[in-house]
Amino acid sequence: MRIALIQMPVLPDKVKNIQTACGKIREAAKNGADFAVLPEMFCCPYDNSCFGAYGEPEGGEAQTALSHLAAELGLYLVGGTVPELSEGRIYNTSYVYGPDGRQLAKHRKAHLFDIDVQGGQRFRESDTLSPGNAITTFETAFGTMGLCVCFDLRFEELARCMCLRGAKVIFVPAAFNMTTGPAHWELLFRQRAVDNQCFTVGVSPARDEQGSYVAYGNSIAVDPWGAVLCRAGAEETTLYADLDVERLEAVRAQLPILSARRTDPRRKCVHLRPGGAAGRDATERPAGGICHGVLSGPNRALPPGGGPLRRHQGGLRHLCPRHPAGPAGGGGCGLSPGRHGGSGTVPLDTGIIKT
Numbered sequence: 001m002r003i004a005l006i007q008m009p010v011l012p013d014k015v016k017n018i019q020t021a022c023g024k025i026r027e028a029a030k031n032g033a034d035f036a037v038l039p040e041m042f043c044c045p046y047d048n049s050c051f052g053a054y055g056e057p058e059g060g061e062a063q064t065a066l067s068h069l070a071a072e073l074g075l076y077l078v079g080g081t082v083p084e085l086s087e088g089r090i091y092n093t094s095y096v097y098g099p100d101g102r103q104l105a106k107h108r109k110a111h112l113f114d115i116d117v118q119g120g121q122r123f124r125e126s127d128t129l130s131p132g133n134a135i136t137t138f139e140t141a142f143g144t145m146g147l148c149v150c151f152d153l154r155f156e157e158l159a160r161c162m163c164l165r166g167a168k169v170i171f172v173p174a175a176f177n178m179t180t181g182p183a184h185w186e187l188l189f190r191q192r193a194v195d196n197q198c199f200t201v202g203v204s205p206a207r208d209e210q211g212s213y214v215a216y217g218n219s220i221a222v223d224p225w226g227a228v229l230c231r232a233g234a235e236e237t238t239l240y241a242d243l244d245v246e247r248l249e250a251v252r253a254q255l256p257i258l259s260a261r262r263t264d265p266r267r268k269c270v271h272l273r274p275g276g277a278a279g280r281d282a283t284e285r286p287a288g289g290i291c292h293g294v295l296s297g298p299n300r301a302l303p304p305g306g307g308p309l310r311r312h313q314g315g316l317r318h319l320c321p322r323h324p325a326g327p328a329g330g331g332g333c334g335l336s337p338g339r340h341g342g343s344g345t346v347p348l349d350t351g352i353i354k355t
Contacts, residue, residue, distance in 0.1 A: 003036075076098060093106060107147045145168065145170075147172075194224070
């Protein structure tokens with residue numbers, strides 16, 4: 001399975017960018033690529049002031065060009081990302097097309113890039129963009145593939161969910177910068193590959209030192225053992241990575257991580273302090289009980305059997321799943337979850353974060 005990693009320059013000219021991308025995809029097909037991968041915002045400068053002006057609705061100019069080209073060349077095309085305009089919002093969206101030109105997947109960047117590194121990069125995608133909310137995988141002749149965008153890669157549970165769905169490769173159109181790139185780029189791609197025993201492929205724009213946002217470049221492919229198969233520098237280039245799916249199966253057989261993963265142990269929840277930080281000290285527990293609460297994001301649900309939640313001073317609290325609710329918000333028996341020998345625990349495979 002040959003992957004073309006197209007690290008292209010991005011200019012303040014959408015039409016020119018699309019033409020450049022199409023030319024490089026044609027070159028990749030001539031060199032035997034089964035997949036061609038474009039960078040994040042391949043047709044638009046990475047700047048909040050540009051996203052709306054360069055954006056397009058579903059089926060827009062850039063997407064149509066890529067769909068037609070995938071069909072013409074008979075390859076899989078991970079179309080970087082484009083600013084997608086939908087119902088008054090703008091999304092950072094990646095589209096994938098099959099060898100027949102049909103759209104196989106669409107992933108809206110779920111974790112927006114809002115950072116402020118002291119002495120380094122400051123950027124807030126949320127000033128302009130809206131987040132997606134999906135875990136994205138798609139089927140190919142080579143098996144199941146995963147897809148996420150740039151900052152999504154920092155959230156390990158997203159990669160794990162893709163691999164539990166069967167993803168052999170995680171494709172990541174991305175645009176790390178000159179603060180986060182040197183520190184974390186290779187580390188994250190190798191980390192996700194090793195954690196999930198899969199291939200990871202990250203494709204960045206070429207570096208433009210004169211741009212308002214300077215991309216790190218360094219497009220990369222990593223195998224399931226964590227070995228770097230190829231890595232670019234800052235320059236405009238196309239790399240080729242030959243991914244051996246048998247290598248993936250061999251690594252998983254020799255070092256059984258996914259197959260040995262346990263979902264049966266149960267752990268106590270930790271208490272959620274206001275603002276989302278976890279704490280275990282007595283001052284964080286509700287008065288008169290030993291509730292450890294639930295470490296849960298705003299959109300996370302308690303698993304079946306774990307009991308519903310109710311607000312109490314300092315965070316969230318289980319209601320006793322074995323007894324009716326009492327007037328004070330605890331179990332009708334008067335005991336907090338930690339005193340029920342198991343009612344204050346959650347399964348490891350529920351997706352609820354634990355410490």
